[in-house]
Every structure is written in C-alpha cells, then in structure tokens.
Amino acid sequence: MAALFTVDFQNCFIFILVCLFSILFYSLLFKKSKAGFNLPPSPPSLPIIGHLHLLLSFLIHKSLQKLSSKYGPFLHLRVFNVPIVLVSSASIAYEIFTAHDVNVSTRNLPTNEGSLFFGSLGFTTAPYEDYWKFMKKLIVTKLLGPQALERSGGIRAEEVERFYSNLLDKAMRKDLFRGERPLKKFGISPFKKELASLSTRFDEVLEKILVEYEDNIDEHHQGTDTSTHAIQWKMAEIINNPNILERLREEIDFVVGKSRLIQETDVPNIPFLQAVVKEGLRLHPPVPILVRMFQESCEIKDFYIAEKTTLLVNLYDMMRDPDTWEDPEEFKPERFLASSRSEQEDKIRAEVLKYIPFGSGRRACPGSNLAYESIAIAIGVMVQCFDWKFKGDKVNMEEARGAMTLTMAHPFKCTLVPRTILPFTSS
Numbered sequence: 001m002a003a004l005f006t007v008d009f010q011n012c013f014i015f016i017l018v019c020l021f022s023i024l025f026y027s028l029l030f031k032k033s034k035a036g037f038n039l040p041p042s043p044p045s046l047p048i049i050g051h052l053h054l055l056l057s058f059l060i061h062k063s064l065q066k067l068s069s070k071y072g073p074f075l076h077l078r079v080f081n082v083p084i085v086l087v088s089s090a091s092i093a094y095e096i097f098t099a100h101d102v103n104v105s106t107r108n109l110p111t112n113e114g115s116l117f118f119g120s121l122g123f124t125t126a127p128y129e130d131y132w133k134f135m136k137k138l139i140v141t142k143l144l145g146p147q148a149l150e151r152s153g154g155i156r157a158e159e160v161e162r163f164y165s166n167l168l169d170k171a172m173r174k175d176l177f178r179g180e181r182p183l184k185k186f187g188i189s190p191f192k193k194e195l196a197s198l199s200t201r202f203d204e205v206l207e208k209i210l211v212e213y214e215d216n217i218d219e220h221h222q223g224t225d226t227s228t229h230a231i232q233w234k235m236a237e238i239i240n241n242p243n244i245l246e247r248l249r250e251e252i253d254f255v256v257g258k259s260r261l262i263q264e265t266d267v268p269n270i271p272f273l274q275a276v277v278k279e280g281l282r283l284h285p286p287v288p289i290l291v292r293m294f295q296e297s298c299e300i301k302d303f304y305i306a307e308k309t310t311l312l313v314n315l316y317d318m319m320r321d322p323d324t325w326e327d328p329e330e331f332k333p334e335r336f337l338a339s340s341r342s343e344q345e346d347k348i349r350a351e352v353l354k355y356i357p358f359g360s361g362r363r364a365c366p367g368s369n370l371a372y373e374s375i376a377i378a379i380g381v382m383v384q385c386f387d388w389k390f391k392g393d394k395v396n397m398e399e400a401r402g403a404m405t406l407t408m409a410h411p412f413k414c415t416l417v418p419r420t421i422l423p424f425t426s427s
C-alpha cells in the first residue's frame, strides 16, 4: 500500500511538472496580452529584463537576423516594460508602411538639441507634426526634390571635377599614401577621406542653401556618413569582382568615351552603373535598421500591437531574405537589369515590396535621389579614370562592430593609377 502510494505520488509529481512546463512554454511562445489580445510570437525572455540580453550586441542587425530566422519574421520583444516589434519580412513591412504609415511616422528617439549620442537631429527626431511637415516641404522644394536637384546640378558638376582632380593629384604622386602616415596610424583610410570630402562638399553646398531658410538644421552629417560608407562598400565589391569592374568600365567607355569626364546626365544611360549602386545598397544598407514607434494601438496580420510600441525593421535581413532574393549573399548587379520594358516594370513593382534601403512611407529618406546620383557619379569617376591596385586576394568585407551605420571593419587601402588624363571643362 505504501509502495502504491509512493508510485502514485511520483506520477502525480511528474504530471504536475509536465503541466507547469507546458504552461510556461505555451505562455513564452504564444503570449497573449493582459487584455486578451494576440501578440506576435515572442522568443523566451528573462524575468524583469525581458529580451534585453538578446539585443545587447555589437552587430545588432545580425543578432536580430538570427532571432528572426529562429522565431519568425514578426516578433514581439520586451526590454523591461518597453514593448518592441521586430519585422524582417518584406510583406509585413509593406503592410505597415501603407496601411499604418501615419501611425508609425514618428521615431521614438529623443527629440534632442545636442544630445550626447545623436547630436542635434531636430528634423530626423521630430514627431510627425507641423514642424516636421513644414521642414519636409522646404527640403523637398528647395533642396532635395528632383527640381531642386536639377537647379543645383551645376554646382555638383564642379565638385565632381574637383573630386577627379584630387584623385589624379594623389595618383600622380605615385604612392597615394606616402604622405598620409599619421592618418594610417589612427586607422583612417585616405581613400575614405577623399570620399568623405566629396560628400561633405555636396552637403556644404546644400547646407548653404538651406541655411537661408532655417538656421537649425543639421541632417547633412547623416547624408555624408551614409553616402561615404555606401561608396566604400561598393568599391570593395567592385575590386573583389574583376568581371563587374570590366563590364562597368566597358559600359562607361561606350557611353561617355575616353575624352571627357562622366557627368550626372550620363548615369541614366548606363544601366549597369545604376544596378551596381542598387545592389551595393541592398547587400550593405548604410542604415541597417529602421526605428519608428506605433503612436496608437493597431492590428497587423491579426496580431495586436499596443500604442507606444517601438518598431524595428531589419532592412539588412529583409534585403538578404532567401525567399525573396536569389543568391542573397552574392553581389550580383544583373539582378536589377531587365531585357525589356515590361520586365523592367515587373521588377520595379516587385522592388517596391522588398527593396527599401532608404526606408519607406512619409519618413523615408528625402536624400535618396541625391544619394543615388552622388554615389553613381563617384563610382563612375573612380572606375572610368583609374585602375585600383589592391595588395592581397580579396578586400576583407567584415562589418565594424558597434557602428550606427554599416561600416567596414577594415577600410581597405589601395593605390590608384590613372587610365587616361582628361581635360577639365569648368576651370
């Protein structure tokens, strides 16, 4: 009898344990909010800190990518009591930026005036209210919209020539880096310096125009950094893929010839150059994660999203999704080329869904046109006019840890040799 009781007690104890673990497991994976709404799936969390430990990473876009590949493309996370939704699926992102765009048109970054981490980013962090709307209109009409860019085209053309002459000057000194030792010592590549200077000069010109209207804007730093890194990544890919370099050069030579410098107006006639720029932004998006906030509660894919939930969209993950991109880890500019007009239209339609290196909706990057133009022309000049001698087999494509924008961990160094010396037109 005593033995029977012991066996029953053991069975009962095991049964209770199994029940407890099942409830715990169920509540961790299919958690419902207090109000009974269905929250998106959630990975197991720790008491009090929630998922904080999963977000503490120096390569946050990669940690989030791992999380999404394990638990799904639409996740609910929590840091202490701050709710976060993580999206890495193109279709969910598309739904958010169409059906819920106004609701997510505010970032939950501090609206700082000179904060320690973000500097003074008034416009970027401004809520979706009158100040932002006024500034956005101003930026589009006076600075970054298609007509405004056309008006400032002459100034940029001068800057392109200056960029070429600076590079030529370096190349003529044979050893590009001999005089740059102190920079090397601090791990700063002079190549990066040239690119930064081109971008900075563009931004300085733009800034002068904007200052007439508004003294307080300082977003040009963001544009400089993102464009500079974008150009670096693309040059690294071009150097690692000699066949791409060859094709690019052939197309540039065919359209531009060898007696003048490439201009912005040539870019629409060189589809492969545009494809190289696009593919570089897909594989190495300078801003890998978008941060927004749901102002009000809503439902997405039948899941409940509470008001003031932070939205993270992992662009890096989305644009390497094997379900939507063939050979997603490879640098293949051809994927953006089409053989006919109807194929081109299909591709553009598909891209709206899955290709968003500049974000999406009302708060998408207003500098995308300028960025495309300045990156294409910088790459164009570098490929048209110089050979790039790199010591070693391949450029190391490792990403820097802890950087806000996607940055190369080992900015590469190379020597440039002029292919041909072109006459200047404007000086």
Ligand code: HEM
Pocket (backbone or CB within 6 Å): 123, 124, 125, 203, 206, 219, 220, 222, 223, 224, 226, 227, 230, 281, 285, 286, 287, 290, 291, 357, 358, 359, 360, 361, 362, 363, 364, 365, 366, 367, 368, 370, 371
């Ligand atoms: C390769 C270059 C660039 C990339 C990849 C890039 C990417 C981005 C992204 C992803 C956002 C956030 C969009 C969103 O939340 O949906 C953004 C915002 C912004 N970008 Fe860019 N950007 C680039 C260049 C530029 C340039 C050249 C400028 C201006 C000269 C610029 C000005 C801004 C501003 C002002 C915002 C904030 C917009 C707002 O809050 O409404 N960016 N950018």
